Amino acid sequence: MTQSKLLLDQVSKEFGDGDTSVKVLDHISLDIKSGEFVAVVGPSGSGKSTFLSIAGALLSPSKGRIWMYDQEITKLSAKKMNQLRLSHIGFIFQSSNLIPYLTVRDQLLLMAKLAGQHGQEPKQRADDLLHRLGLSHRKSHYPESLSGGERQRVAIARAWMSDPELILADEPTASLDSERGRTVVQMLADEVKLRQKAAVMVTHDQRMLDLCDRIVYIEDGKLSEQPRPIQL
Amino acid sequence: MFLALREFRHAKLRYLLIGFIMVLIAWLVLFVTGLAQGLSSDNASSIQNMKADYLVLQEESDHRINRSVLTDELWNEVRSHPGGSDAAQLGVHMSTLTQEGSSTKFDAAFFAIDMESFLAPKVVEGSRISNTDAGVVMADSSLKDDGYRLGDRIVDQASGTSFEIAAFTEGQSFSHAPVIHMNFEGWKSLQPGSSKHGAIYNAIALNGSTEQMEALVSDIPGIELITKKEALQGIPGFQEEQGSLIMMIVFLFVIAAFVLAVFFYVITIQKMNQFGVLKAIGAGTGYLARNLILQVLSLTLVSLAISIGLTYGVSYLLAGVVPFSLTPSVVLLCSLLFLAVSLLGSLLSLYRVIKIDAIEAIGRAA
Ligand SMILES: Nc1ncnc2c1ncn2[C@@H]1O[C@H](COP(=O)(O)OP(=O)(O)OP(=O)(O)O)[C@@H](O)[C@H]1O
Ligand SMILES: [Mg+2]
Numbered sequence: 001m002t003q004s005k006l007l008l009d010q011v012s013k014e015f016g017d018g019d020t021s022v023k024v025l026d027h028i029s030l031d032i033k034s035g036e037f038v039a040v041v042g043p044s045g046s047g048k049s050t051f052l053s054i055a056g057a058l059l060s061p062s063k064g065r066i067w068m069y070d071q072e073i074t075k076l077s078a079k080k081m082n083q084l085r086l087s088h089i090g091f092i093f094q095s096s097n098l099i100p101y102l103t104v105r106d107q108l109l110l111m112a113k114l115a116g117q118h119g120q121e122p123k124q125r126a127d128d129l130l131h132r133l134g135l136s137h138r139k140s141h142y143p144e145s146l147s148g149g150e151r152q153r154v155a156i157a158r159a160w161m162s163d164p165e166l167i168l169a170d171e172p173t174a175s176l177d178s179e180r181g182r183t184v185v186q187m188l189a190d191e192v193k194l195r196q197k198a199a200v201m202v203t204h205d206q207r208m209l210d211l212c213d214r215i216v217y218i219e220d221g222k223l224s225e226q227p228r229p230i231q232l
Numbered sequence: 233m234f235l236a237l238r239e240f241r242h243a244k245l246r247y248l249l250i251g252f253i254m255v256l257i258a259w260l261v262l263f264v265t266g267l268a269q270g271l272s273s274d275n276a277s278s279i280q281n282m283k284a285d286y287l288v289l290q291e292e293s294d295h296r297i298n299r300s301v302l303t304d305e306l307w308n309e310v311r312s313h314p315g316g317s318d319a320a321q322l323g324v325h326m327s328t329l330t331q332e333g334s335s336t337k338f339d340a341a342f343f344a345i346d347m348e349s350f351l352a353p354k355v356v357e358g359s360r361i362s363n364t365d366a367g368v369v370m371a372d373s374s375l376k377d378d379g380y381r382l383g384d385r386i387v388d389q390a391s392g393t394s395f396e397i398a399a400f401t402e403g404q405s406f407s408h409a410p411v412i413h414m415n416f417e418g419w420k421s422l423q424p425g426s427s428k429h430g431a432i433y434n435a436i437a438l439n440g441s442t443e444q445m446e447a448l449v450s451d452i453p454g455i456e457l458i459t460k461k462e463a464l465q466g467i468p469g470f471q472e473e474q475g476s477l478i479m480m481i482v483f484l485f486v487i488a489a490f491v492l493a494v495f496f497y498v499i500t501i502q503k504m505n506q507f508g509v510l511k512a513i514g515a516g517t518g519y520l521a522r523n524l525i526l527q528v529l530s531l532t533l534v535s536l537a538i539s540i541g542l543t544y545g546v547s548y549l550l551a552g553v554v555p556f557s558l559t560p561s562v563v564l565l566c567s568l569l570f571l572a573v574s575l576l577g578s579l580l581s582l583y584r585v586i587k588i589d590a591i592e593a594i595g596r597a598a
Contacts, residue, residue, distance in 0.1 A: 058512055058591045079516070085590075086514025097509045099235075101242030106234075113234045114515050142242065158513070 004067065005166055005198035006032040006055060011064030012221075013050055024050045026221030027064070032166075034196045037189050039209055041202075041226075042218035048202045049170055051218060055200060056089050056168045057081040068166065086115055090159030092169035092188075097155055098143040104130065104154050105139045111161040122161075129157045133187065149180035156187060167192070167199040178207055185211050236523045236530070247531065250495050254488065254535035255542070258570055261484045262543040262558065265566055268477035270555035276467050277403040278343065278411045279460060283350045284320070284437035286445055287463050291456045295466030297324050302433045306455065310436055315448035318439040320349035323419050323432070326409065332385040332394055338378065340371075341406040342388075344419035344433075351437055353413060358382045358399030366417035368398040372410035376400060377552070386412075393421045407467050435463075485573050492577035496528060500581040507585060508592025520585050524578060532574040536567050 013025040024047040032038055040048050053059035054066065057073050065074050068088060076084065085091075098107055105126055112122030130136050133153045143151055152172055159167055167188065173181030185201070189211045192199045201212065209215055215226045240247050273280060288310060289300035302321075310316035323344030328337050345351040347363045353370070361368045371380065380386075380397060387394045395418060404411035423432065438445065438457075449457045458466070465471045500507075507520060540563060547556045 053591055056512075058589075082511075082514055082516050085512065091512050093509065093512075099506060099510070101239045102235075106238060110234060111513065114513070114519065162514075 003034055003069070004031055005034055005036075005069070006030070006200075007067040008055065009065045009067075011054060011061045011066065013047070013054060013059070014062045023221055025054070025061070025218075025223075028218075028221075028223045030216065030223060032198045032200065034198060035193060036214060037192045037199045037201070037212045038214045038216060039201050039203055039212035040216050040218060041204070041206075041209070046218045047221060048218055051223075052168050052170050052200065052202055055166075056091060057085055086111075087162055088165050090162065090164035090167045092152070092155045092159050092167065092172045094171045094174050098151055098158075100143055103140045103142055104135060104146070107143075107154055107158050108161045111158060115162060126157075126161065129160055133157050148175045149184065152176060152180075152184050153187070156184065160191065165197055167197060169199065169201040171202055171204060173203065173205055173208065178205070181205060182208065182211075233523055233526050235520075236526045239527070240530075246499075250491075251531055251535050253491055254532060254574075255539045257484055257488045257491065258536050258539035259542050261481060261488070261570065262539055262563065262566055263546065264477055264480050264484070265562060266543065266547060266556045266558035267554065268474060268481070269559075269562065270557040271473055271477070272464075272470070273403065273557055274405055274555035275408050275470050275473065276406060276464050278341070278353075278406045279464050279467065281353070281403050282437065282460060284439055285460060286438040286440070287322075287458050287460070288319075288436040288438060288448075288455050289434075289458060291454050293456065295458050295462050296468070297322075297435050297463060297466065298326065298468075300434050302436060302455075306452070307433065307436060309452050310438075310448070310455075313448050313451060315440050315444035315451075316436075316438065318350070320346055320351045320437045321416075321433040322351060322435045322437050323416070324406070324434045325419075325422060326407065327422075328389045329386045329412075330389065331380070332387050337389065339409040341409050341411045342369075342419070342422065343404075343406070343411050343413045344416055345413060347415050349437075350439070353401040353404055355399045356402045358397075361398050361413075361415060363415045364417060365415070366421055367394075367396055368414075369395040369418060370399040370401050370413040371397045372404040372412070373400045373402050374405065374410045388422060391422050393418075407469065485569060488570065489573045489577040492528065492532075492574045493580055496524070496578050496581040497584070500524070500584050504584070504588060505592060507588045508590060511588060511590035511592075517586050521582055524582060524585055525575070528574055528578040529571070532571055536570060540567070 008028060008030045011025060011028045012023065015022045015024060028051070040051060042048050050059065054061050057076070060074065065072060067073070068084070073081065073084060099110070102110060108126035108129060109122060130139060133156065135150065135153055135157065138146060138150060143154070146154065152175070155172070169188065173184055176184065185208045188199055188201065191197060217224050217226050287297070288302070289295070289297065290302055293300035307321055310319055323342070325342040325344070327340055327342055329340050330337050347361060352360065355370060356373060358370070361370055375397070382397055382400070384397050385394050386397065395414065401413060404413070445457055449455065510520060511517070543558065547558065550556060
């Protein structure tokens with residue numbers, strides 16, 4: 001059996017308290033192993049982003065426990081969670097998540113700075129990543145002068161910069177046309193396979209699902225696993 | 233730091249504009265401070281430089297030296313009191329003078345003192361006059377700018393008495409007029425008739441401990457004791473002049489704090505989403521707070537450096553035209569205050585940065 005990258009056990013999340021409380025997630029369990037690329041689908045407002053935030057240690061659950069590897073993250077302090085996000089989780093957000101005043105290369109170097117890495121090694125790593133994602137010629141551009149697809153690729157490069165075990169993406173293709181979106185998702189899928197990482201992607205786009213290994217469906221706070229669509 | 237510097241570089245215009253405002257405010261603060269100091273010494277440097285801690289005045293004279301009249305009798309009483317061992321008489325008389333042979337008038341303050349006492353000012357040119365020669369005086373060097381030289385004679389308009397300038401002193405002004413020091417022989421010739429009752433003085437300068445002074449006031453009736461500071465406040469116009477300038481300075485500091493506070497607050501609000509992303513990808517609150525403080529500090533420091541340069545530049549151009557004096561220690565104090573005020577202004581933004589939740593970043597398409 002391959003190792004679990006992320007394990008959610010009976011996780012519930014309620015917003016508000018008393019009469020006005022809303023139960024967004026209701027006793028959800030999910031086990032994600034190395035090399036798995038999981039898609040999360042569901043209607044709007046069903047709790048997909050909430051699920052992703054909890055999996056990414058951005059939000060703490062009302063009930064239940066979460067493990068990354070053997071570490072139980074539900075027990076960590078805010079500061080430890082911060083460090084965990086920095087070193088183990090790569091985030092890719094829907095859009096506008098690049099820092100406007102940093103050049104493409106500096107976006108990546110910021111990750112190294114935050115992790116306290118200095119010297120030539122991070123620069124080399126950033127250049128390699130940008131090369132792999134076909135962004136070498138955009139190195140010293142600011143996000144404002146990049147196309148939507150380029151921005152999203154920079155975001156991916158940034159997420160890979162700290163070589164995380166788990167990549168969490170919230171609608172990474174929402175601002176892209178389907179062809180560009182597909183390229184981006186393909187890159188994510190390849191990386192997961194190649195380096196035995198794990199990735200969770202929230203998406204609305206049915207056409208991306210064939211690139212994923214598993215599809216989970218969230219509705220009314222419940223999570224259910226769906227069969228993979230048939231490959232064309 | 234990584235983020236702060238890159239943001240400066242990217243949003244040059246924005247930070248240049250706020251820097252420009254800060255330069256103007258800091259410049260005004262320093263300039264008005266220099267003016268306040270310059271005016272205060274132009275007004276009253278003779279009292280500021282006086283080597284006495286206390287002054288004895290006639291009671292009910294409202295801290296004003298020129299309202300007080302003391303007699304020889306009282307002088308003897310003070311002298312014989314244990315608290316009065318280190319004392320000197322002082323006569324102050326505002327007068328209008330002309331140069332002998334000319335009709336141009338100018339105002340001056342005659343200070344009659346014992347030339348052997350601690351009130352005798354330092355002489356910078358010529359030699360100190362004696363206590364016996366009634367015809368010689370020592371004038372403040374500001375008279376030199378008006379063309380007076382050693383040996384020139386000046387005439388007191390009211391009494392017609394003329395005096396020879398035998399020495400020049402420095403930093404001696406009273407109520408915006410130069411001070412002319414004389415001995416008590418010369419003082420008598422200014423006040424015909426005073427010899428009947430003995431000499432008349434306006435104040436007695438004293439040095440001594442607080443307890444001795446308290447004893448002195450309670451033992452001798454008819455006097456009031458004021459400190460040097462109170463004597464300054466009692467110079468006509470001094471308090472009003474300094475008060476309005478100090479109020480301006482205080483307001484400028486408040487304005488600086490608010491301008492910075494508003495500027496950084498607006499920028500911080502604009503960047504909320506960005507801060508959320510930064511926190512989500514692992515930037516600690518401390519890191520972001522340090523960046524903000526660094527931005528505020530470097531902006532303030534650069535603005536201060538430029539405005540200090542501008543202030544000295546302008547004061548050099550205006551030398552002699554306006555009374556201006558700015559010592560390095562005052563510049564340092566103003567700068568520290570300015571830094572403190574700007575940090576205070578950034579507190580609101582800091583609070584927002586600390587409160588921003590990483591969760592802002594997820595599920596929001598902004
Ligand atoms: N901080 C909060 N306080 C109260 N309710 C919240 C909060 N965050 C989310 N919710 C509620 O939780 C539910 C799920 O929100 P979530 O953002 O996870 O949905 P989603 O599945 O990502 O939707 P979409 O597909 O539109 O992005 C929504 O009904 C929302 O109103
Ligand atoms: Mg969402």
